[in-house]
Amino acid sequence: MSVWVPYRLEGVLAPLATRDDILVWDGKTEPTHDPGDVRFYVQPYTFDRNTVEIIAEMPNLEVVQTLTAGVDHIAPAVPDGVILANARGLHDASTSELALGLILASQRNIDGYVRDQDQGTWNFSKHPSLADRRVTIVGYGSIGRAIHRRLEPFEVEVTAVASRPREGVRGVDEIFEILPSSEIVVLVVPHTGETERMVDTRFLAAMPDDSLLVNVARGVIVDTAALLAEGGRIRAALDVTDPEPLPRDHPLWSRPGTIITPHVGGNTNAFLPRALRLIGDQVTRWMKGEPIDNIVPRAG
Amino acid sequence: MSVWVPYRLEGVLAPLATRDDILVWDGKTEPTHDPGDVRFYVQPYTFDRNTVEIIAEMPNLEVVQTLTAGVDHIAPAVPDGVILANARGLHDASTSELALGLILASQRNIDGYVRDQDQGTWNFSKHPSLADRRVTIVGYGSIGRAIHRRLEPFEVEVTAVASRPREGVRGVDEIFEILPSSEIVVLVVPHTGETERMVDTRFLAAMPDDSLLVNVARGVIVDTAALLAEGGRIRAALDVTDPEPLPRDHPLWSRPGTIITPHVGGNTNAFLPRALRLIGDQVTRWMKGEPIDNIVPRAG
Numbered sequence: 385m386s387v388w389v390p391y392r393l394e395g396v397l398a399p400l401a402t403r404d405d406i407l408v409w410d411g412k413t414e415p416t417h418d419p420g421d422v423r424f425y426v427q428p429y430t431f432d433r434n435t436v437e438i439i440a441e442m443p444n445l446e447v448v449q450t451l452t453a454g455v456d457h458i459a460p461a462v463p464d465g466v467i468l469a470n471a472r473g474l475h476d477a478s479t480s481e482l483a484l485g486l487i488l489a490s491q492r493n494i495d496g497y498v499r500d501q502d503q504g505t506w507n508f509s510k511h512p513s514l515a516d517r518r519v520t521i522v523g524y525g526s527i528g529r530a531i532h533r534r535l536e537p538f539e540v541e542v543t544a545v546a547s548r549p550r551e552g553v554r555g556v557d558e559i560f561e562i563l564p565s566s567e568i569v570v571l572v573v574p575h576t577g578e579t580e581r582m583v584d585t586r587f588l589a590a591m592p593d594d595s596l597l598v599n600v601a602r603g604v605i606v607d608t609a610a611l612l613a614e615g616g617r618i619r620a621a622l623d624v625t626d627p628e629p630l631p632r633d634h635p636l637w638s639r640p641g642t643i644i645t646p647h648v649g650g651n652t653n654a655f656l657p658r659a660l661r662l663i664g665d666q667v668t669r670w671m672k673g674e675p676i677d678n679i680v681p682r683a684g
Numbered sequence: 685m686s687v688w689v690p691y692r693l694e695g696v697l698a699p700l701a702t703r704d705d706i707l708v709w710d711g712k713t714e715p716t717h718d719p720g721d722v723r724f725y726v727q728p729y730t731f732d733r734n735t736v737e738i739i740a741e742m743p744n745l746e747v748v749q750t751l752t753a754g755v756d757h758i759a760p761a762v763p764d765g766v767i768l769a770n771a772r773g774l775h776d777a778s779t780s781e782l783a784l785g786l787i788l789a790s791q792r793n794i795d796g797y798v799r800d801q802d803q804g805t806w807n808f809s810k811h812p813s814l815a816d817r818r819v820t821i822v823g824y825g826s827i828g829r830a831i832h833r834r835l836e837p838f839e840v841e842v843t844a845v846a847s848r849p850r851e852g853v854r855g856v857d858e859i860f861e862i863l864p865s866s867e868i869v870v871l872v873v874p875h876t877g878e879t880e881r882m883v884d885t886r887f888l889a890a891m892p893d894d895s896l897l898v899n900v901a902r903g904v905i906v907d908t909a910a911l912l913a914e915g916g917r918i919r920a921a922l923d924v925t926d927p928e929p930l931p932r933d934h935p936l937w938s939r940p941g942t943i944i945t946p947h948v949g950g951n952t953n954a955f956l957p958r959a960l961r962l963i964g965d966q967v968t969r970w971m972k973g974e975p976i977d978n979i980v981p982r983a984g
Binding site for chain 2: 477482485488489491492493494495498500501502503504507508510511512513514533534536537538628629630631633637645646647653654657
């Protein structure tokens with residue numbers, strides 16, 4: 385019986401790596417061990433279908449651990465009775481710091497100064513601080529809270545919005561009362577039927593002049609046509625777009641007051657050490673017979 | 685006897701504004717009131733010499749309050765026996781958030797993506813997170829601590845360095861032990877004989893490959909020739925330069941891995957509300973006969 389992990393367990397996790405029942409498979413080659421022996425499977429961080437399809441060859445499987453927060457890509461392949469655990473929190477640091485970077489770059493005109501720099505132009509000019517701004521975080525899961533923690537020392541007023549209201553969090557049904565005083569709106573909702581194109585003409589029209597819309601969720605949360613039609617009364621900073629990747633001739637590239645990064649929220653060297661910690665913690669818990677974290681509730 | 689302030693005292697300070705001995709002079713026109721009556725003078729936030737020279741016409745002066753942290757420009761004009769108070773803390777929010785913006789822009793390649801955007805290029809690429817980095821703050825006064833507070837939620841390891849060691853702060857005499865493990869170095873020291881060109885060839889050589897130097901202090905803290913000679917092994921993000929403004933044809937504009945902003949650390953709308961609070965607090969204390977804050981110790 386074996387545990388399959390996609391990386392050698394190094395550093396603080398080295399003790400686990402000495403066990404001969406912990407085997408490494410990164411999903412890029414044919415497995416060198418028998419999938420029939422696998423009881424705990426950590427899916428490699430790739431969207432290659434073979435890392436999903438191999439589950440059918442694992443009759444003794446007890447746990448599937450993903451390295452993604454969403455599990456839509458793998459859930460249908462996980463048999464009833466097998467525990468499915470996600471990587472909630474794994475991408476928080478990387479994605480939330482990009483959100484802060486996009487906010488600060490737009491507020492303080494860093495994009496404008498980069499273009500000035502290429503012209504050799506010293507263009508002393510005044511721009512809005514982040515300090516004193518009213519910031520609304522739409523979507524208040526793990527990454528939303530990570531953005532909130534990072535915003536706290538910046539002397540801002542934060543409003544958290546989620547699908548259902550709770551202590552300290554307002555319900556999305558109040559969004560049109562909240563938007564008119566929101567100087568910065570950060571989108572970090574999951575993609576669902578309710579959130580798809582939730583940022584439409586009416587949503588954008590409710591935001592104040594020169595406010596900033598930040599999207600680190602999914603491109604389809606924003607109606608691209610509505611954002612283009614809006615013209616530039618509000619600024620935008622988008623790590624995700626619809627369509628994606630954005631074609632070379634797409635008008636969004638040159639929308640006034642817009643910063644675009646190519647869906648790199650999670651793509652940093654913050655990933656690997658956090659992935660190793662998560663894997664080590666989960667495998668250790670399972671070996672000790674303790675409950676593992678991040679279990680995804682499953683229908684049926 | 686009167687108090688001269690450079691702005692109408694509005695908002696929370698409105699009660700003070702109703703007093704007929706509080707007069708507004710912004711330094712841009714001839715005074716409409718007699719300087720001979722002034723006992724408390726808030727210097728307008730400008731470097732126009734007339735706002736310094738007018739002190740000679742104030743024989744009843746008791747307090748000079750600046751809106752700058754440094755007072756070198758005005759101290760020689762303030763007579764013995766007159767209290768001189770600075771604006772320590774006033775620029776913390778604006779300058780420290782720019783430091784964070786420059787760090788995040790450089791770590792996460794926002795400058796590169798702005799250039800890609802202008803070409804319509806979706807260039808998915810991996811860059812270093814701020815999370816997990818070892819950050820050294822050189823200069824640990826009011827702004828240095830404000831930067832530290834803002835860095836804390838980002839999962840970094842911060843080392844504070846000041847001219848003299850104290851609890852939680854290392855002395856600058858240890859800098860060459862600290863630099864080899866510093867992935868980000870933020871300069872926020874005052875300009876003194878000791879700090880001028882402290883970042884020289886030896887300092888830069890001690891920093892690791894692909895580390896980042898951030899200067900939000902003064903341009904002359906960095907030896908520009910040494911930074912240019914270094915070539916690009918380390919990245920740089922500079923809000924201040926030497927010379928300043930940087931001439932159009934200066935080679936620093938096109939140094940690889942470099943972001944330049946035009947000395948805009950303090951130039952945001954965070955200034956006015958904080959200036960009004962400082963002025964209101966200090967004038968109120970003085971009127972009540974209480975000691976005022978931020979008194980600058982004076983020789984002689």
